[in-house]
Amino acid sequence: MAAPVPRHRAASAGLHASALLGCLLAAALARPAFPAAAQSVDTAPWIANGQVAVIASDGSTIYIGGGFDRVGPATGGGVPLSPATGLPVAPFPKVLGTVDAVASDGAGGWYIGGTFSSVGGLPRSNLAHVLGDGSVAAWDPEADGQVSALVVSGGAVYAGGGFSTIGGQLRFAIAAIDRATGLPTDWAPYCNGRVDALLVLGDVVFAGGVFDSIGGEPRRDLGALDPATGLATSWVADADGVGAGVYALAVSGNTLYVGGTFTSLATAARDRLAAVDATTGIAKAWNPGANEMVSALVASGDVVYAGGVFTSIGGQPRNYLAAVDTATGLATTWNPGPSDYGSVHALAVSGGVVYAGGFFTRMGTEPRSYLAAVSAATGAVTTWDPCAYGYVFALAADGTTVYAGGDFTGMGGEVRHCLAALDATSGVATDWNPDVTYPFGQPWVYALALRDNTLYVGGWFTGVGGKGRNCLAALDATTGLATNWNPSPNGQVRALALAGGTLYLGGWFNMVGTSSRSKLASVDALTGALSGWNPGADDDINALAVAENSVYVGGRMTAVGEAPRYGVAEVDTLTGTPTPWDPNVNGAVKALALSGSRVIIGGSYTKIDTCSRGGIAAVDRVSGEATAWNPGASGEVDALAVLGSTVYAGGTFSKAGGSPRRYIAALDTASNLAQPWDPSASGEVDALWVGGGKVWAGGSFKWMGGQPQSGFARMSDATTGTLLVRFDATVASDGVLLRWRLGAPARRVAIERAERETGPWIVPALERRDEGELSQALDRSAEPGRAYWYRLRVELGEGTTLVFGPVPAEVPGGIVASGLARVVPNPSPGATRIDYVVARRERVRLSVVDVAGREIEVLVRGELAAGRYSAVWDGRQGGAPLASGVYFLRWESPGRSMTRRIVRIR
Numbered sequence: 001m002a003a004p005v006p007r008h009r010a011a012s013a014g015l016h017a018s019a020l021l022g023c024l025l026a027a028a029l030a031r032p033a034f035p036a037a038a039q040s041v042d043t044a045p046w047i048a049n050g051q052v053a054v055i056a057s058d059g060s061t062i063y064i065g066g067g068f069d070r071v072g073p074a075t076g077g078g079v080p081l082s083p084a085t086g087l088p089v090a091p092f093p094k095v096l097g098t099v100d101a102v103a104s105d106g107a108g109g110w111y112i113g114g115t116f117s118s119v120g121g122l123p124r125s126n127l128a129h130v131l132g133d134g135s136v137a138a139w140d141p142e143a144d145g146q147v148s149a150l151v152v153s154g155g156a157v158y159a160g161g162g163f164s165t166i167g168g169q170l171r172f173a174i175a176a177i178d179r180a181t182g183l184p185t186d187w188a189p190y191c192n193g194r195v196d197a198l199l200v201l202g203d204v205v206f207a208g209g210v211f212d213s214i215g216g217e218p219r220r221d222l223g224a225l226d227p228a229t230g231l232a233t234s235w236v237a238d239a240d241g242v243g244a245g246v247y248a249l250a251v252s253g254n255t256l257y258v259g260g261t262f263t264s265l266a267t268a269a270r271d272r273l274a275a276v277d278a279t280t281g282i283a284k285a286w287n288p289g290a291n292e293m294v295s296a297l298v299a300s301g302d303v304v305y306a307g308g309v310f311t312s313i314g315g316q317p318r319n320y321l322a323a324v325d326t327a328t329g330l331a332t333t334w335n336p337g338p339s340d341y342g343s344v345h346a347l348a349v350s351g352g353v354v355y356a357g358g359f360f361t362r363m364g365t366e367p368r369s370y371l372a373a374v375s376a377a378t379g380a381v382t383t384w385d386p387c388a389y390g391y392v393f394a395l396a397a398d399g400t401t402v403y404a405g406g407d408f409t410g411m412g413g414e415v416r417h418c419l420a421a422l423d424a425t426s427g428v429a430t431d432w433n434p435d436v437t438y439p440f441g442q443p444w445v446y447a448l449a450l451r452d453n454t455l456y457v458g459g460w461f462t463g464v465g466g467k468g469r470n471c472l473a474a475l476d477a478t479t480g481l482a483t484n485w486n487p488s489p490n491g492q493v494r495a496l497a498l499a500g501g502t503l504y505l506g507g508w509f510n511m512v513g514t515s516s517r518s519k520l521a522s523v524d525a526l527t528g529a530l531s532g533w534n535p536g537a538d539d540d541i542n543a544l545a546v547a548e549n550s551v552y553v554g555g556r557m558t559a560v561g562e563a564p565r566y567g568v569a570e571v572d573t574l575t576g577t578p579t580p581w582d583p584n585v586n587g588a589v590k591a592l593a594l595s596g597s598r599v600i601i602g603g604s605y606t607k608i609d610t611c612s613r614g615g616i617a618a619v620d621r622v623s624g625e626a627t628a629w630n631p632g633a634s635g636e637v638d639a640l641a642v643l644g645s646t647v648y649a650g651g652t653f654s655k656a657g658g659s660p661r662r663y664i665a666a667l668d669t670a671s672n673l674a675q676p677w678d679p680s681a682s683g684e685v686d687a688l689w690v691g692g693g694k695v696w697a698g699g700s701f702k703w704m705g706g707q708p709q710s711g712f713a714r715m716s717d718a719t720t721g722t723l724l725v726r727f728d729a730t731v732a733s734d735g736v737l738l739r740w741r742l743g744a745p746a747r748r749v750a751i752e753r754a755e756r757e758t759g760p761w762i763v764p765a766l767e768r769r770d771e772g773e774l775s776q777a778l779d780r781s782a783e784p785g786r787a788y789w790y791r792l793r794v795e796l797g798e799g800t801t802l803v804f805g806p807v808p809a810e811v812p813g814g815i816v817a818s819g820l821a822r823v824v825p826n827p828s829p830g831a832t833r834i835d836y837v838v839a840r841r842e843r844v845r846l847s848v849v850d851v852a853g854r855e856i857e858v859l860v861r862g863e864l865a866a867g868r869y870s871a872v873w874d875g876r877q878g879g880a881p882l883a884s885g886v887y888f889l890r891w892e893s894p895g896r897s898m899t900r901r902i903v904r905i906r
Contacts, residue, residue, distance in 0.1 A: 040804055041679055041705030041715045043094075043757075045427025047074045047410045048420070048711035049369075049389035052698025055689035056448035056455070058477070061430065062422045062689070063455060064698060064712060065445025070369075070387065071420045071429050072413015076708040078102070078112050078119075078130075078394075078405040079386075083351065083373075086386040088411055089401055091134035091756055093120025094708050099405025103150040103157070104398040105179075108132025111157050112405060113147025114394075118706065121757050121808040122787055127159065127166075127177070135756065138785055138813055139182035141166050141175075144901065149209075153200040153227070155179050156187075160195030160207060168820050168889070168900025174198075174207055174214070176227075181817065189215040189223075189230040199249040199256070201278055203227060204235070206256060208246030221246045222258060222265070224281075237266035237281040250297035250304060252326060254278045255286075257304050259294030273306060273313065273324070288314040288329045296347040298354075300376065302326050303334070305354055307344030320344045321356055321363075323379075334379040336364045336372075346406075350397035352376050353384075357392025357404060371404060386411050389710065409702055409710035418445045419457065419464070421480075424692065427714060434480040437463035449496040449503060451525065453477045456503055458493030472505065474528070485528040488513050489521070497544040497551070499573065501525050504551055506541030520553060520560075520571070533576040535561050537569075545592040545599065547621070549573050550581075552599055554589030568592070568601055570624075581624040584609040593640040593647070595669060597621050598629070600647055602637030616640075616649055616656070616667075631657040631667045631674065641688040641695070645669045646718045648695060650685025664688075664697060664704075666718035676725070677718035679705040693717055716802070723802065726774070729790050729809040733868060735780040736809045738766070740792055741773050748795040751777055757789050757806055785813030815839045815866065818893045820846075820900050827903035834871045834889060838864045845892040848873055848902070856887065875904050 050068030057063065064071075076094030081087065097116025105111055109131040112119070119128040120136040126147045129137035145163035152158075156176040159166070166175045166184040173191035175184050193211030200206075205225040207214060214223040215232030221239035223232050237256075239246050241263030248259035256278045258265060265274040268283035272294045275286040288306075296307035303323040306313060314324045314331030321344045323334040338344075342360030349355070354374045356363065363372035366381040370392045373384035390408030397403075404411075414420075414429050418436035422429050436443045438461045447458035455475045457464060464473045465482030471493045474485035491509030498504075503525045505512075512521045512530050519537040523530050535553075543554035551571045553560065560569040563578045567585030571578050587605030594600070598618040601608070608617050608626035615633035617626050635653035642648070647667045649656060656665040657674025663681040665674050679697070687698035695717050697704065704713035725741040738751055752761040766777040782788055791805030812821075821835040838844060846860035859871040873889075875882055882904055889900045 041707045041709055041713050042427070043074060043707050043709065045074075045709070045712060045714045046071045046413060046422060046429055047389070047709055047713075048416075048698075049410060050711060051686065051700040052711045053444065053446050053686050054448045055687045055696050055698050056450045057424060057689055057691060057696070058450055059692060060424050061432075061477070062424050062427075062696060063419070063448055063450065064422065064687075065419050065448055065457065065459065066687075066698065066711070067418060067442055067444050068420075068711065069415065069417050070389070070410075070413055071416045071422070071712075072387075072389070072410050074409055074708050074710070075411045077114065077116060077408060078110075078403065079411050080110070080130075081386050081402045081404055081411075083353070083384070083397070083400070083402050086373075086384045086412070088386075091758065093122075093130060093134060093136050093757070095119050095128075095405075096703055096706060096708055097126075098393070098407045100146065100148045100161075100393045101150040101159075102394045102396045102403050102405050103152045104396055104403075105129065105132075105152065106398075108398070108400070109137075110396065110403050111150050111152060112394075112403075113143070113150050113159055113161065114405060115146045120787070121706075121789065121806070122810050126161075126163065129182075136787060138787075138810065139179075141177045141182045141184065142168065148194070148196045149198040151198040151200050151205075152179070153205075156185060156227075158198050158200065158205060160198050160209065162194045165901050167898070168823070169898050170901075173209070173211070174225075176230075183817070183819075187227070187230045189225050189232070191215075196245070196247045197249045199251055200227070201251050201256070204233065204278070206249055206278075208249050208258065208260065210245040220244070221260065221262065235279075235281045237276045237283070240264040247293070247295045248297040248306075248308075250299040251278065252299035252304070255284065255299075255326075257297050257299055259290075259297045259306060259308065261293045272308070272310070286326070286329045288324045288331070295343075295345045296358075298347045298349050299326070300349045303332060305347055305349065307347050307356060307358065309343045320358070320360065321374075334376075336374040336379040336381055338362050339365055345391070345393055346395040346404075348395040348397040348402065349376060350399055350402070353382065355395050355397060355402055357388070357395050357406065359391050370406070370408070387413070409708040418443050418459070418461070421477075432477075432480045434465040434475050434482070435463075436461045444492075446492065446494045446507075447496040447505075449498045450477070451498055454483070454525075456496055456498070456525075458496050458505060458507065460492045471507070471509065485526075487521075487523045487528045487530060489517070494540065494542050494555075495544040497546045498525060499546040499551075502531065502573075504544055504546060506537075506544050506553055506555065508540050519555070519557070533573070535571045535576045535578065542588070542590050543592040545594050546573070547594050550579065550621075552592050552594075554592045554601065554603065556588045567603065567605060568599075568619075581621075583619045583624045583626065590636065590638045590651075591640040593642045594621075595642045595647065598627060600640050600642065602640045602649060602651065604636040615651065615653060616647075618669075629669065629672060631665075631672045633665075638684065638686050639688040639697075639699075641690045642669075643690045643717060644719070646675065648688050648690060648718075650681075650688050650697060650699060652684050663699070663701065675718045679713070679715050681705075681713075690717055693719075723794070724792070724804050727792050727804050727807060729788075729807045731809055731811055732778070735778050736782040736788065736790070736811065738777045738779065738790055740775050742775075742794065744796075746794045746796055749775070750793045751779075752791050752793060753779065754789045754791075754806070755786070757808075761791065782809070782811050784811050786811050812837075812868075815868070818842065818844065818891075818896060819898050820889060820891050821868070823889065823900060823902055827905045828875065829905050831872050831874045832902060834859065834873060835868065836860075836871070836891065837868050838866050838893075841865050842894050846871060847890050847892075849888050849890050851886055851888070856882070873902075 048068035053066040078099040101113040126143040129139040149160035176187040195209040197208035217232035224235035239262035244262040266283035290310040316331035319337035338360040344358040346357035389410035392406040394405035421432035443461040445459040467482040489509035494507040541555040570581040589603040591602035633653040634655040639650035666677040681701040683701035789806035
C-alpha cells in the first residue's frame with residue numbers, strides 16, 4: 001500500500017491571474033462549512049476513532065459497535081500535550097476542522113493555522129491564537145483558505161498557504177499579520193501558487209511551496225523576501241524537476257536545509273533534500289538524496305532530522321524518518337522509523353526527544369497511532385503515547401508543552417476493538433471490553449440485540465469475549481465474556497432482531513453451523529440451537545424488524561423463498577414463508593422500523609411499487625401499499641428510529657422533509673415535514689438510538705452540530721428540542737444581549753455564564769424583559785476583549801431540569817483602528833450585512849466594486865463619530881440583481897484603506 005501524501009501537498013504551480021478569479025469564486029462556493037446547528041450536541045460523551053455502525057442500550061449503558069479500535073474524549077483538531085504523560089493539557093479550546101500549522105507565541109500559547117471554522121466555539125476562519133490559559137484570543141485575521149505554514153518573528157506572524165485574502169485584504173498565499181491587532185500588515189508579496197513552508201533568518205523571510213513567482217520576481221518553489229518591502233531579494237535557489245515543490249525548511253548557522261519533491265535545487269542535482277547557502281543561494285556539496293518526498297525538517301546539533309514518504313535517504317534504507325549528518329550527508333545509525341507503511345509529516349525536537357507525527361500505526365516496532373516520541377540520542381521509542389484519532393500534520397514544542405495539530409478529533413482514551421460500553425449519563429467508557437478479533441484484517445460489528453443481561457453481537461469476526469466465535473456471539477453484559485451460545489454462521493451477520501425466545505439474523509451467510517441457511521435464519525436465544533425457520537433470500541439482508549407473527553426483512557434481494565420480493569418482504573415467524581405483502585422497492589433497503597400500522601423503510605430507492613419515494617417511505621402493514629407520508633430524502637437512508645410521532649433518519653442525504661438536513665433529520669409522522677430539530681452532521685449517519693430524552697447517533701461523520709464529535713454523538717431528542725425554540729447571544733453596544741423562546745411553560749429559567757465552554761458557571765446580574773413569547777436579558781457586566789459562554793437552565797413544572805447551550809459571545813475590545821469588522825453571510829444569495837468600526841470622529845467611505853475596480857454602489861459616505869456601525873448591501877445595481885461572482889467592499893478613511901472579498905450567489 002502506497003503511503004499517503006499530505007492533503008495540502010497536491011498543488012500545481014503556475015496559478016496565474018487569468019485563472020485566479022475563477023478559483024476565488026469556486027473556493028467560496030465549494031469550501032466546506034461547519035454550521036452552527038439548531039440542536040445542541042453534548043460534548044461529554046466519548047467518541048470512536050472509526051465508524052460506529054450500531055447502537056443499543058439498556059437505559060444505563062450505551063453499547064456501540066462498528067469498525068473502530070479505540071474510544072476516548074473528543075479533542076478537536078489541535079491539542080496541547082504533556083511531554084511527560086502524553087495527556088492533553090487542560091483546559092484547551094476544541095478546534096472544529098484541521099490544524100496544519102502551529103507556532104509558539106513565546107508565552108505558553110499558540111498560533112494555529114489550517115482549515116477550520118471555529119476554535120473553542122468562537123468563529124475563527126483558518127487562523128487563531130490560543131492563549132496560555134486555554135482561552136481563545138480576540139486575534140482574528142480571517143483567512144479565506146487553508147493556512148499551512150506559520151512563523152512568528154518580532155511583532156508579526158507570517159502565514160503561508162492557499163488563501164487569497166487575510167482580514168478582507170488581498171494577500172495571495174503569503175501574508176504578515178500584526179500580533180497585536182490581528183490585521184494584515186502592508187507586507188504583501190504576491191505569490192502565484194501556494195506557500196507551504198516559512199522560515200525567518202535575520203532580515204530575510206524564506207518561503208517554500210509550489211509557485212513560479214513570488215515577491216515580484218520569477219522564483220521556482222523557493223524564494224527569499226525582504227521583511228520590510230515584501231519584495232524578492234536577489235537570492236535565487238530555484239527548485240526543479242517533474243512535480244517539484246518545497247515543503248520543509250530548516251536552518252543551522254548560515255545553512256538552509258530544504259526538503260520537498262524536487263530533483264534539482266540551485267541548479268545542482270539534488271533528490272528531495274538539499275542544503276544551500278543562506279546568503280548566496282549556492283548549493284552546498286551536502287547531498288543525502290531521498291527516494292521520495294521530504295515533508296518535515298528540523299536541524300539540531302550535528303544532524304538534520306527528516307520526515308516524509310521516503311524509504312531511502314542518506315545512502316541508507318530508512319522508513320519515513322531519519323537523522324542525516326550535517327557534515328557528510330549520510331544517514332546516521334539513528335533509525336526508529338515506522339516498521340510498516342506510513343509517512344511522517346511533522347517533527348519537533350525538545351529536551352532530547354524527537355516528536356514525530358504523520359500517518360503510521362507503528363514507530364519502530366512499537367504500536368503508535370500517528371504520533372510518537374523518540375530519544376534523540378539512541379532512537380529508542382519512548383513510552384509517550386498520546387494516540388491520535390487521525391493524521392498529525394503539525395507539531396511544535398515550547399519546553400513545557402507539545403502542541404499537536406492535524407486531521408483528528410480525539411486523543412487517548414481506551415482500546416476497544418469494534419465494541420464498547422459507555423455510561424449513559426457521563427458518556428465515558430466503562431471497563432467492559434469483549435475485544436473483537438479477526439486475524440485477516442479489520443473486524444466489524446454491524447448488529448446488536450440486548451435482552452436482560454445478554455448482548456447478542458453480529459458482524460464480521462472470528463473471536464469475541466475471550467472465545468472463538470464466527471460472526472455471531474452472546475456476551476455477558478456485565479463481564480463482557482462470551483457465553484457458550486454459539487450458532488456459528490459462515491458469513492457476515494448484518495441484522496439481528498429478538499422476539500420472545502427467538503433471535504432472528506440476516507446477513508451475507510449461506511450456512512449456520514452445518515446447516516444451509518441463505519441470508520436468513522433464526523436460533524434459540526437461550527441455547528443457540530438453529531430452528532427450522534428457513535425462508536432463504538437470493539441476496540444480502542441488511543435490516544430486520546419483528547411484530548406479532550411477522551418478520552420484516554430488508555436488503556438487496558429480489559426473491560425470498562420461491563416468491564419474487566424486491567428490497568423488502570414480510571415472512572411468517574412460524575412457517576418461514578413470505579406473505580402476500582409486497583411493497584416492491586426498486587432499490588436496496590438499509591433500515592426498517594415499525595410505527596403503529598406502518599413499516600418505515602429506509603434505503604437507496606426511488607419508488608415503492610409505482611409511487612415515487614426518495615429513500616424513505618411508510619408502507620401500510622396490511623396492504624403493503626405506500627402511504628401518503630412522503631418526506632423524501634435527497635440521498636440514502638441508512639438508519640431509522642421511531643419515538644412517538646417522530647421518525648429519526650440518518651444516512652447520506654442533504655435534504656429531507658422539505659428542508660436542508662445534513663445526514664440526520666427528525667421527521668413528523670403526521671406531515672411530510674422535517675421538525676426544527678437539526679444537529680447537522682459532516683458525514684454519513686449509520687446508527688440511531690432514542691431513549692431517555694436523548695438521541696444517540698453513530699456513523700462516519702467527523703463533527704455533529706458544530707462540535708468535533710467523530711463517529712458518535714448525543715443530543716436531546718426532538719420533543720426536548722422543540723421546548724427550546726430559540727436561544728442566542730449577541731454583542732450589543734452596552735453588553736451581551738441574550739434572547740430565548742420556549743415552546744412550553746417553565747417553572748423557572750436561569751441564565752448561567754462562564755469564561756470557558758466547560759465552566760465553571762456563575763449566575764450574572766442581568767436586566768431582563770419579556771416581549772410576548774420572546775424573553776431577553778442584557779448582561780452589562782461582560783467586559784470588552786473577553787469571550788464568554790452562556791447556557792439556559794430550564795426547570796419544568798414536574799421538577800425536571802434541562803440545560804441548553806452553551807452559546808458563545810465574544811465582546812470586542814476597544815476600537816484600535818477604523819475599518820471593516822465582519823461580513824455576514826458571505827457568500828450570500830441576498831442581502832449582506834457589513835459591520836464596521838470607527839476609532840475616532842473622521843470621514844469614511846464604504847463602497848462596493850467589481851473585479852475590474854468599477855464602483856457599483858456607495859454604502860456609506862460622510863463624517864462619523866467613534867463607534868460600531870452596520871450597513872446592508874442588497875446585491876443589486878440599479879434595482880436589478882447582480883450576477884453570481886466575486887465583488888469587493890472598499891473601505892477608505894484618513895490614513896487607511898482596505899478591501900474585503902464578498903461573493904454573490906444566486
